[in-house]
Amino acid sequence: MPAPIKNNVSAFLHPFSHMPTLAESGPVVIDHGRGIYVFDEQGRKYLEGNSGLWNVVLGFDNPALVAAAREAYAKLPAYHAFFGRVARAGLDLAQRLVDMAPMPADRVFFANSGSEANDSVVKMLWLMAEAEGQPQRKTILTRWNSYHGTTVMTASLTGKAYNQAFGLPLAQVKYVMNPHHWREGRPGESELEFSARCAADLEARITELGADTIAGFFAEPVMGAGGVVPPPEGYFQAIQPVLRRHGIPLVADEVICGFGRTGERWGSITYGMTPDIVVASKVITAGFFPMGAVILSPEITARVEAASAKYDEFPHGFTTGAHPVGCAIAMAVLDQIEQGGILKHIQAVSPLFQRRLKALADHPMVGEARGIGLMGALEIVADKPTKQAFPGQWDVSEKIAGVALKHGLIVRPLGSAVVLAPPFIITEAEIDELFSILERTLDEVHASVMKLAA
Known part of the structure; x- marks a missing residue:
């Protein structure tokens, strides 16, 4: 996880944020964005696998939207x-x-x-x-x-x-x-x-x-x-x-x-x-x-x-x-x-997104891989047949989000699930990048929780 930034962080009350992670590592301070990626103040690059909060779907530097805002503000x-x-x-x-x-x-x-x-x-x-x-x-x-x-x-x-x-x-x-x-x-x-x-x-x-x-x-x-x-x-x-x-x-x-x-x-x-x-x-x-x-x-x-x-x-x-x-x-x-063709683009790339998502159902920690279009989730379980979740104090979905962040991918933990909703402009190459990082992350976290379970 990135090291905490000491200046100004104590004044900010973070909504819907995992308090132990904040206490340990501090916030990731986002500085700018390009396409589907955001960059922190240290210049580290992250693929935004959740479009911010489901919403920044056309890129973080979309020139047409910036121009529309500028023209409207002037008028x-x-x-x-x-x-x-x-x-x-x-x-x-x-x-x-x-x-x-x-x-x-x-x-x-x-x-x-x-x-x-x-x-x-x-x-x-x-x-x-x-x-x-x-x-x-x-x-x-x-x-x-x-x-x-x-x-x-x-x-x-x-x-x-x-x-x-x-x-x-x-x-x-x-x-x-x-x-x-x-x-x-x-x-x-x-x-x-x-x-x-x-x-x-x-x-x-x-x-x-x-x-x-x-x-x-x-x-x-x-x-x-x-x-x-x-x-x-x-x-x-x-x-x-x-x-x-x-x-x-x-x-x-x-x-x-x-x-x-x-x-x-x-x-x-x-x-x-x-x-x-x-x-x-x-x-x-x-x-x-x-x-x-x-x-x-x-x-x-x-x-x-x-x-x-x-x-x-x-x-x-x-x-x-x-x-x-x-x-x-x-x-x-x-x-x-x-x-502008964005809806057609979603329809074109969604099958690959869903194939890569559903393939993770075979991972030993994934109980269900579900989704539609450009949205999906992995339900993380300790035992597939019984659908039993990991002990809450292990914070496994938070661990997955943290390790993914370390590898340059932002995903969202939601209870025992990990959620994905990438920007609409994501390409097939970027979908492959997203899931390659996520697969590596799941393997790393699985190895660590197996040690806890031993």
Whole structure:
């Protein structure tokens, strides 16, 4: 691991960072980036195997995005979208998102992050329920192991135990089954059978709570921060009829999957989802500007507008939502993905990425190698037949991330998994480089944990 840098490090509170590693080695201070690589202050080079945080997908020095930002800053460096005033770039981007949505859509609301966008959706659902004479319709359904953000509400939607540290979840949030077939499936249960059981669990939960108390259901097409967990076969085809039958809107959290990560424009397309609301962020600006977007179906738009009429306005918004510079950057990003050949490039290189990923299933420490498009994860286990993880105090996934870093590769540890989500511009040669480093890393860490186990 790089030696700690002593100046200024004590003033910074690191989010979602492994504290023992920080205490031992200090932070890696990133200085600049070129293509899919970043460089620290000592000049060491790292292949960014997670696109930063899923988002810097077009390179860390993309000249077209820099130029779009520079031009936008020179023209109108800041404005809001309150009181009927908005920059032209906001209108243009909204129309573009409506046109490319995975379902019929007609309105877009802008926030500054995926967390804010998901939080905004909950307020919209509650606004509609209140106005429609159903104030009891406050329950939000989500899934164990999902991730939807870090605000108080979206941390509640995130089905992970660590949010208990904040006294969460809020009472209005309820969970249904984690759709991870490898982890949750019964012996001999096929993916289709498991999907049917997930749908039955959803039906039972709705019956238990009362359909007239439920405002909406949130789902990522692929669980991202849950460890890149694609849905089992037939999953959304099984649960969507349940939601429709009970009049419960489906919210597709496309923060990670949206704009190409799964190999399609949307994860919803990949997995046959027809959402009522789509939430996008991350890739929308390729990490060059904070932005989140909520895309509404015509039915939801009509209901939100009818509910807002009581107040003569939609009573919600963010100062920097629809920021003119962010919207200009987003337009340039979508130009590259849609017209610039990036989506076709993802489709061309993804088969190699998935072949190299799935080949690691044979490694003695890998219980499952899973993924789709340019995203994947390795589930690290101590025993393959029982799927037993290594003792938590061994920090094996952290060790893998640390050794990979030493060899010039950034990967993300997530519980007992190691996650990959490289930039969309990665080449086949760079994919081979990534997996060569990762294979070497796994062998090194395996040798060290075998010594611990001896």
